[in-house]
Amino acid sequence: MSLETVDSEGQHIASAVSDEVVINLSQVNKWYGDFHVLKDIDLTVYKGERIVICGPSGSGKSTLIRCINRLEEHQRGDIQVNGVTMDTNLKNIDAIRRDVGMVFQQFNLFPHLTVLENCTLAPIWVKNMAKSEAESVAMTLLERVQIPEQAAKYPGQLSGGQQQRVAIARSLAMNPNIMLFDEPTSALDPEMISEVLDVMVGLAESGMTMLVVTHEMGFAKRVADRVIFMDQGEIVEQNTPDEFFNNPKSDRTKLFLSQILAH
Amino acid sequence: MAVLEKGSPHRASRSLSEWLHDERVRSVLYQAIVAIVVIAVARYLFINTSENLQARGMSAGFDFLSTGAGFSIAWSVLPYTAGDSYFHVYLVGIGNTLMVAFVAIICTTLLGFLVGIMRLSKNWLIAQVASWYVEILRNTPLLLQILFWFLAVFSLLPRPNKSLSLLDLFYLNNRGLYIPAPVPGDGFNITLIAVLVAVGATYAQAVWARKRHFDTGQRFPAFWTGLGILFGLPLLVFLVTGAPLTFDYPALKGFNFLGGASVPPAFCALLLALVIYHSAYMAEAVRAGIMSVSHGQTEAAYSLGLRPGMTLRLVIIPQAMRAVVPPMISNWMNVVKNSSLAIAIGYPDLVAVYMQTSLNQSGHAIEIVAMVMLFYMSVSLSISMALNYYNKIVQLKER
Ligand SMILES: Nc1ncnc2c1ncn2[C@@H]1O[C@H](COP(=O)(O)OP(=O)(O)OP(=O)(O)O)[C@@H](O)[C@H]1O
Ligand SMILES: [Mg+2]
Numbered sequence A: 001m002s003l004e005t006v007d008s009e010g011q012h013i014a015s016a017v018s019d020e021v022v023i024n025l026s027q028v029n030k031w032y033g034d035f036h037v038l039k040d041i042d043l044t045v046y047k048g049e050r051i052v053i054c055g056p057s058g059s060g061k062s063t064l065i066r067c068i069n070r071l072e073e074h075q076r077g078d079i080q081v082n083g084v085t086m087d088t089n090l091k092n093i094d095a096i097r098r099d100v101g102m103v104f105q106q107f108n109l110f111p112h113l114t115v116l117e118n119c120t121l122a123p124i125w126v127k128n129m130a131k132s133e134a135e136s137v138a139m140t141l142l143e144r145v146q147i148p149e150q151a152a153k154y155p156g157q158l159s160g161g162q163q164q165r166v167a168i169a170r171s172l173a174m175n176p177n178i179m180l181f182d183e184p185t186s187a188l189d190p191e192m193i194s195e196v197l198d199v200m201v202g203l204a205e206s207g208m209t210m211l212v213v214t215h216e217m218g219f220a221k222r223v224a225d226r227v228i229f230m231d232q233g234e235i236v237e238q239n240t241p242d243e244f245f246n247n248p249k250s251d252r253t254k255l256f257l258s259q260i261l262a263h
Numbered sequence B: 001m002a003v004l005e006k007g008s009p010h011r012a013s014r015s016l017s018e019w020l021h022d023e024r025v026r027s028v029l030y031q032a033i034v035a036i037v038v039i040a041v042a043r044y045l046f047i048n049t050s051e052n053l054q055a056r057g058m059s060a061g062f063d064f065l066s067t068g069a070g071f072s073i074a075w076s077v078l079p080y081t082a083g084d085s086y087f088h089v090y091l092v093g094i095g096n097t098l099m100v101a102f103v104a105i106i107c108t109t110l111l112g113f114l115v116g117i118m119r120l121s122k123n124w125l126i127a128q129v130a131s132w133y134v135e136i137l138r139n140t141p142l143l144l145q146i147l148f149w150f151l152a153v154f155s156l157l158p159r160p161n162k163s164l165s166l167l168d169l170f171y172l173n174n175r176g177l178y179i180p181a182p183v184p185g186d187g188f189n190i191t192l193i194a195v196l197v198a199v200g201a202t203y204a205q206a207v208w209a210r211k212r213h214f215d216t217g218q219r220f221p222a223f224w225t226g227l228g229i230l231f232g233l234p235l236l237v238f239l240v241t242g243a244p245l246t247f248d249y250p251a252l253k254g255f256n257f258l259g260g261a262s263v264p265p266a267f268c269a270l271l272l273a274l275v276i277y278h279s280a281y282m283a284e285a286v287r288a289g290i291m292s293v294s295h296g297q298t299e300a301a302y303s304l305g306l307r308p309g310m311t312l313r314l315v316i317i318p319q320a321m322r323a324v325v326p327p328m329i330s331n332w333m334n335v336v337k338n339s340s341l342a343i344a345i346g347y348p349d350l351v352a353v354y355m356q357t358s359l360n361q362s363g364h365a366i367e368i369v370a371m372v373m374l375f376y377m378s379v380s381l382s383i384s385m386a387l388n389y390y391n392k393i394v395q396l397k398e399r
Helices: A061-068 A090-099 A115-125 A131-144 A160-172 A190-205 A217-223 A241-246 A251-262 B002-006 B016-020 B023-055 B086-119 B124-138 B142-156 B188-216 B222-240 B265-291 B295-303 B308-345 B350-362 B365-394
Strands: A021-032 A035-046 A050-054 A076-081 A100-103 A178-182 A209-213 A226-231 A234-239 B164-166 B170-173 B176-179 B181-184 B245-248 B251-253 B256-258 B261-263
Touching: A021 A061, A021 A209, A035 A061, A035 A209, A035 A234, A050 A061, A050 A217, A061 A076, A061 A178, A061 A209, A090 A100, A100 A160, A100 B295, A115 A131, A115 A160, A115 B308, A131 A160, A131 B188, A160 A190, A190 A209, A190 A217, A209 A217, A217 A241, A226 A241, A226 A251, A234 A241, A234 A251, B016 B023, B086 B124, B086 B265, B086 B308, B086 B350, B086 B365, B124 B265, B142 B265, B142 B308, B176 B265, B188 B222, B265 B308, B295 B308, B308 B350, B308 B365, B350 B365
Parallel strands: A050 A209, A050 A226, A100 A178, A178 A209
Antiparallel strands: A021 A035, A021 A076, A226 A234, B164 B170, B170 B176, B176 B261, B181 B245, B251 B256
């Protein structure tokens, strides 16, 4: 796909992986009816690690990261986030969602609220932050994603790229220590992809733990500490970007890479 | 711009057909034709009617309004005695129509919301019951439902001496529904004042709690506090002033009930039919409104840590209401207009007392029809003005 979007020749940004485990999945299984969508997933993510997940459509990438903040419920196995075990306890789910931000392919901004209100809603109502404080936090974040001048507009008045940057700011307003991205640039016109990827690169540089489902291989090469390849509900292969792209082990990975690079 | 150059009026060499194909000429032309037709029809009707009236030796005008109407009205919200003026009959009719329509609108809205939300329930049985309710009731004529409730239910109730009763306070029989009537005693006014004070205090408290939340982030249990003030204060005042309220209980005297307040069977049947029929439409509007908000909105709210209740209140309902309110309000207008089917079961609404009895007696058809139309139109127009205003406020801003 768009190898050129992020300068793939550019230096791989410095990694800041610590040995503290923030996400741990062991033997996670999930079914939709009879359809086995996640099969025995084992995954350990360390603080500050940047993981890119790729794989063919329908392989379970979205389902996997949506299990991490309980937008989907897994049926077997254990998920731990920041030491909290994901179970039916609502307190645990709240605690996990407070620490995990998510950015969606379709942005999912709240269309009835201004950009600023989108960013202050959760801090005010979930964190009980004073409105003025929430607004100043939000403005700082909007500056970071480079659209402070749009604060008073409504999402419908922005371009796709701007909306996705607002969505990132909205997530960051809750001060998460893990960010999940589900194909954040797939709904964007080509000329807007890089403005979103730039923001994500900046976030990576700041040391955020990130799990990114994307087909932007340039981004993967530049940012990822680890690339995970999924197919048919399994993690088929995981490796550093260098090894993954230059020396893939499995045939399925080779096939996938040849298809995606053929574009 | 292109239009301007092509068909611009100062080009001398334009043929008639070219002129007729100019879109601005067209729109003026169409409006002129409509205006001429309307004026011609109105003129014809006016001349024709005044000739007819003259031929029969009748006068047009509203003088008849002050003369007495000799008939009696079976049941009315406003006080009425036979011999009151025709204008009074008009007001009594309006009172009866508004009474049934107002109660029906409130009940329709509540029931509609309930059924609409039930239809979206994850529980299969609840969802099925709600969807059968909607489908059956929307697909049978309202008149049929009114007649059903009147003829097959309320007319077949037992006679007064065999009344169905609830706690010996409420009685239902083939003469109507009887309920205890409150009789305020000395000093009850103080309790009424306390109610007003409590409403004001509750509102002020909510504003304060919201401001404090925004200023400091601290939350205050505004809902429960408000509820406490709203009920607690009037109750306290009521008790302190010596509970100055008694009830007039309905009681069987001879063949009928005396005392209390009552509504006739026709009122019950009409109200029930209007509520049940329109709540089915209301339920559909509510369901469609909630479904129009994409699931992604819920997911985004959840991922930000909002609990389901807050997600509903801050994200889903504000968006759903944009889709729910317009059909809801046109539903309200339909309730008002359809209440005129009262005539089929003899409930004395505006149409029944004024367009039937009064019109037959006085003969002033045009004036009477115009007055009745004026009433329905002003109700409908005020409702739709409120709707337009609402739509303007909540319109989504897009490019
Ligand atoms: N709610 C659901 N009910 C039933 N099947 C589902 C549901 N959601 C997803 N699936 C199925 O599960 C499989 C994995 O879906 P998932 O969205 O995780 O794939 P993906 O790897 O993210 O694909 P894509 O690249 O197209 O987004 C797909 O085959 C999909 O059809
Ligand atoms: Mg997906």
